[in-house]
Amino acid sequence: MSHSKSDKEASKATEQSKENIEIPTHASPEVFITPTNSPHHSPPPSPAPHLHTLTQAQLHSPPTPDFHTPTQPQLHTIRSRAIANQNQRPMFVNMQQQDIVQDRKYDTFFSRPTCQFGAIVLEEDDLIPTKVFLECAEVLLPFFDALSPTAFASVKADIAVNIKKALHKYEEDPTRYTTLQVMMTHEIETGRAGAGSATESLLWLKRGMEFIYLFLAELARGETALDVAAWKAYSNSLSRHHYWFVRRIFGLATMAIPYHLDFMVLLGSDRSDESVQQVIQDMGIFAQNLREICVILDQFLVRKNIETKS
Template sequence: MAAIPSGATWFDTLKRSFANVPIDAANDNGVSTTEFLEAAESLTTLFDLLGSAAFSPVKSDLTGNIKKVRDRQLAAPGESETLQALVLNELKTKKHVASEGLLWLVRGLDFTAQSLRHNIDNASKELSDSFRDAYGRTLKPHHSFIIKPIFSAAMSATPYRNTFYEKLGNDSERVKAALEREVKALEEVVQILKAFQERKEAKW
């Protein structure tokens, strides 16, 4: 993990922020595939920051789904400039490996966004409460009885709120502003993709 320069925040060390993922509002809110995958990969390192091996399955779940989407992008780059185009073009081939990968990736990102949003909006809550609350509303309904205990263990392994925020940088106001910016951008992308995935042509 990259060292945080003095006066900066952890978010400044990321290769790509969700705030810098192009969205083509004039073209069905098309989300640019390359930048989205870079931002998603960058955000998975948040689970390293949480400092517990219990989060390894959460991170590997996200990275595995990122790989499925990227593999399709590499196989058909001309048909995959936006995530929406990637899904629709893959489904035409009667396959849905990347489309399903993106579905799970969006669920994982929704979980991350809701966890962080809950913690931002509830200053007295510990991280474990925020993560548990978000897990119940996002991933848990889709997980099997085998997977649920693995993820539940991770929710209980989160560091104390103060410890986590200190890891994000030593200037609390800058950390707060950077966290709000990233979460807001992530929420926007997640909402666009969830709405798209609800559409008939995006299902298999």
């Protein structure tokens, strides 16, 4: 991650502001992702902190999630996978990546989990199976250790808490709450979709997942400055749901993100160009499949007036 003179000046200014701002280091759900004072709606808009040397065009440019890395194989869509055996346990992102995994030189963070978003078999009308989705969501937790086990501890804890709340609701009646949409619809129709509900937890889990896939998409498209990629992904996802001081804390947290090559090593690279390309290829596939699930969830939550769009 290279730093220009302007980067150093910005960092110096940020250091001066740290005296009154401490990056959370303990599990504290609702610090980064879920506000405590509102179950659904976003806080009033406020300017994002200028902690980075991003231009206004970079900061506010819309995300382009339909990305493809140069070596990424053509993806199957989730709908095409729906014809698979309904009882099949998720194993790989898709059949093409399964072929790669069977005879691959480098094992990466994105190829290791036995539960993959891309292998989720949707039910009719794009209904997402609850148990499998939550198992896949747990795969995301170690990812924040690679970003920074200290600075992103609260993000990781928040996602873990949201998964736990949704799982607890599912376990109340597994035969009834077979899909996320059915579970949330029941809470909404019975007036129980407020603070502390599974619906609220899934709303914030979806928002956190949006940040992850946008961040990975930036890296898969060739961004090597991880702090820039993280800030841009945050600005296009969670930022609009946060107050200014949470945005500022997040900006400080991005300063703890490792350099690009070190991050690739944490995800499975041995520092060779070939291994880095393998990580990026797997990352691109993983992000695309995560995006597809997020889009389905987002459409449902918007339709039910749970998610707000600015």
